[in-house]
Amino acid sequence: METKKTRNTEKQNLVKDILSNTEHTMSAEDIMAAMPIKVNKTTIYRILDRFAEKGEVHFVTGKNGKAYYALCNNCGVSHNIHNHIHFECQRCKEVTCQPNTLHIPNLEGFTIQETQFLVIGICNKCK
Ligand SMILES: [Zn+2]
Numbered sequence: 001m002e003t004k005k006t007r008n009t010e011k012q013n014l015v016k017d018i019l020s021n022t023e024h025t026m027s028a029e030d031i032m033a034a035m036p037i038k039v040n041k042t043t044i045y046r047i048l049d050r051f052a053e054k055g056e057v058h059f060v061t062g063k064n065g066k067a068y069y070a071l072c073n074n075c076g077v078s079h080n081i082h083n084h085i086h087f088e089c090q091r092c093k094e095v096t097c098q099p100n101t102l103h104i105p106n107l108e109g110f111t112i113q114e115t116q117f118l119v120i121g122i123c124n125k126c127k
């Protein structure tokens, strides 16, 4: 039991390290490939879900339907509402968090629990 707990913490820390060392967002597959130890995809998703619940990680769904994850740095007061733009490059397929934020209108009678903003185009590196 004890060892399992330690190993889980170790895996969580590794995922966090990988995400903090990248300038763009990463899919669960990208993270799995970057892990120095063998971890299955289900475990990666479980770790990411837990981080997302705690407001430490957020994600955006790319054009291909995959979720791309990033560490929360300046995500604002409300952890669930990430009102910044994400840019997906059609050439290199990198999805990056952009500093630009959007104003989320108050939707009368609706409760907003999550926001995702994706802009698609060609990035600076691929121009
Ligand atoms: Zn965030």
Ligand SMILES: [Zn+2]
Pocket (backbone or CB within 6 Å): 089, 090, 091, 092, 093, 094, 122, 123, 124, 125, 126
């Ligand atoms: Zn690009």
Ligand SMILES: [Zn+2]
Pocket (backbone or CB within 6 Å): 058, 070, 082, 084, 085, 086, 096, 097, 098
């Ligand atoms: Zn972001």
